[in-house]
Amino acid sequence: MISGFSGKIAKKYEGSAFELMADVAMDALNMAGLGLRDVDGLSTTFLPGVFDGKTHLHFQASQVAQYLGIRPKYLDLLDFGGASALAMIPRAINAVASGLAENVLCILGGKGSEVRSKGVTVDGYDRVDKGVQLTPFDRYYRGGFDFNPVTDYALAAQRHAKVFGTRDEQRAMIAVSQRKNSVTNPYALYPEELTVERVLSSPVIAEPLHLLEAVYPVDGFHAFVVSKRNRTLNDLRVEAYGEAHWPEMPCELDDLVVTPALESSRRAGFDPRRADCLQLYDSFTITVLLQIEDVGLAKKGQGGKFVESTDTTRRGELPINTGGGSLNTGQPAYMSGGVLLEEAVRQLNGLAGDHQLSAVKSVFLNGIGGWGRNHSVTLVLGV
């Protein structure tokens, strides 16, 4: 199954996104003992601005193939934002199993710095390019300030606090635990330990969220090779899988305190407590909190109590985001899925270095994507 992988992250990468993408792809293929000529499947993803500031790459998947000199038999472009990485794997496995391809190269990432320099996020790209549309009715929706991932998740955090009494301190504990996990991760941006007080004394970016509760957009790529024959890594299998896509405007949902992870995890039907660790999408602390409830670790509304009473560090009873997550590595191209998947594959192969857990047999992953938490993918990988 996964025969090679690679990830590279930089606060600001000085070259083109294509260069970094090619380097990461080659590293993953090298690990697999494969060359570009062996690649006959390609799967990738795109968000506006992350390829060298271009709003749109015309036939993006073809351009990636063209740059690498690949002529795939199987070509795919996924559009689930941060959840794309996890959705690529079972699709690639199906492609291999059904004989469509032998080696599928899955590539995700780009340059967050290009978007950051324009003073927007990918979900606000319509502010810098009028050719971008977020909804079929932007005219009646984008008149005012300012829906973006920060305000969107701020509203979710506020509803969670209002409906369930969740406290800022409880969300902050998620950032503190993940920082404990990241101190031995060589990819982490921040070496210093964190306390609840430090999180809560960082600037408020949108009430009630603080700066240290949010990911920092960075440059980076991840590549994973899914192969028919795997010579190098442990043979992983998909133990459970589910996805859910809720296209509604968040305000049109019954409430903001649930995500499609409720449905994708139910589809997967795997008790997350049976996994040796979890990788939960961590664009914000509240994102992790919502998934703790939605994947079934805690009853809805009890996520705050759960993080208070459960040690989620890698030495604890239920390790979550064992490498510190993207809250600590930075979020490459506004999508954290590659960070989650790389950490899971490392743990399952005993390649996590100083933050390796012992005897990891299964990892429960959940990815969230889309600008209104529209997509969720639950993936359980086992060895």
Added chain:
Amino acid sequence: MRLQEIQEHYDAAFRRGCVPFLACEECSKFFFYPSTRCRKCGSARLDKRLSAGEGKVFAITRFRAKDSGEVSYGIVQMEEGFRLYCNFEEFGSKLEVDSGVKVRAIGETFQLLARPRAL
């Protein structure tokens, strides 16, 4: 009904400072973000309506914008039963979830603004 007809109703409402919405005549679903099909039952039998503008804060956040100082933004639960995103004008008194607000539309910019109901 054609989308253009709905848009004309919306644009005219915004110009008058009113909040438009659509009501499904099949299933009685009310919604603000326009479509030619009811998003609950798929019916094209939609009635173009105007809201009284009264509602309650459903969610609210505040942040500092580069040019405009502190901005309040969030969701209002309208009395007719649909929700929309808007900005808040707080006039010094902080709005909270469930505070009563009156929403008005601003024609040229298609902005929706909610202010405390007492004002």
